[in-house]
Amino acid sequence: MTTEDSMDDDVFESLEDTVAHSNLQVKQNAYRSTPSPTGYRDYKPPAEVLKLCETDTIEECNQTIHKTILLGDSGVGKTSLLVKFDTGKFQPGNFSATVGIGFTNKVVTIDNSRVKLQIWDTAGQERFRSVTHAYYRDAHALLLLYDVTNKTSFDNIRAWLGEIREYAQDDVVIMLIGNKSDCGSDRVIRKEDGERLAREYNVAFMETSAKSGLNVELAFMAVARELKLRQSGNKDSNKFSVQDYVREETDKTPCPPCST
Numbered sequence: 205m206t207t208e209d210s211m212d213d214d215v216f217e218s219l220e221d222t223v224a225h226s227n228l229q230v231k232q233n234a235y236r237s238t239p240s241p242t243g244y245r246d247y248k249p250p251a252e253v254l255k256l257c258e259t260d261t262i263e264e265c266n267q268t269i270h271k272t273i274l275l276g277d278s279g280v281g282k283t284s285l286l287v288k289f290d291t292g293k294f295q296p297g298n299f300s301a302t303v304g305i306g307f308t309n310k311v312v313t314i315d316n317s318r319v320k321l322q323i324w325d326t327a328g329q330e331r332f333r334s335v336t337h338a339y340y341r342d343a344h345a346l347l348l349l350y351d352v353t354n355k356t357s358f359d360n361i362r363a364w365l366g367e368i369r370e371y372a373q374d375d376v377v378i379m380l381i382g383n384k385s386d387c388g389s390d391r392v393i394r395k396e397d398g399e400r401l402a403r404e405y406n407v408a409f410m411e412t413s414a415k416s417g418l419n420v421e422l423a424f425m426a427v428a429r430e431l432k433l434r435q436s437g438n439k440d441s442n443k444f445s446v447q448d449y450v451r452e453e454t455d456k457t458p459c460p461p462c463s464t
């Protein structure tokens with residue numbers, strides 16, 4: 205399945221015009237557009253998002269929209285991963301911390317059926333944490349990122365998982381992601397370390413690179429597949445394992461030359 209034939213934004217065309225890329229716009233203007241000294245106090249979700257939550261029609265849609273949230277320390281590459289998945293593009297060295305939270309809608313095709321993902325990009329900085337907690341509760345899936353070149357971001361994963369236990373639903377799908385796998389000699393966290401941590405917490409794991417595109421589509425597709433099976437109530441869904449699926453799919457792709 206290629207990116208071209210598996211994704212389709214048209215279902216959310218009207219939202220796309222107004223809200224869908226709001227986070228990216230907020231991010232670009234992050235410090236200029238936020239009057240509060242903390243950068244957060246005056247932040248409110250876009251009006252369209254609040255309106256969206258109030259309408260019956262969208263409540264109906266919510267049954268089929270899978271809310272997926274990107275989490276992890278600041279700078280690990282959450283926005284970059286989402287932008288790469290959404291647009292296929294990567295902007296190197298273009299770092300401005302996300303302020304608040306925003307979402308992008310994507311429709312992916314899994315076994316000939318369309319799965320709607322509403323992907324929320326959160327601010328990784330500590331000062332925004334209390335805000336992002338509020339969004340965990342109704343999340344269907346969480347993509348938890350660390351940066352393979354940043355040990356602190358990896359060490360903080362345990363704390364993130366603790367927060368997830370506290371604020372998210374028990375059955376939320378969790379995917380641990382080691383991003384920036386393209387970084388060669390700057391790498392300080394080995395793939396095995398990520399795998400071990402994921403096993404310890406019984407969550408799925410993969411490494412990605414928003415820069416090279418490695419596994420970016422797979423990360424979202426694996427989550428979408430799991431969510432679709434759960435939603436359909438398919439008896440076979442119990443047999444589906446995100447981790448086995450990821451392993452099979454990554455085995456098909458040769459590993460890039462990473463320095464470990």
Ligand SMILES: Nc1nc2c(ncn2[C@@H]2O[C@H](COP(=O)(O)OP(=O)(O)OP(=O)(O)O)[C@@H](O)[C@H]2O)c(=O)[nH]1
Binds near residue numbers: 278280
């Ligand atoms: N080499 C490399 N650089 C990356 C990758 N992903 C992100 N970056 C860079 O890392 C920096 C931070 O990326 P962001 O996507 O803004 O990080 P974030 O997690 O959204 O950060 P917050 O918004 O503060 O939470 C940027 O300079 C990106 O260009 C990657 O896969 N490889």
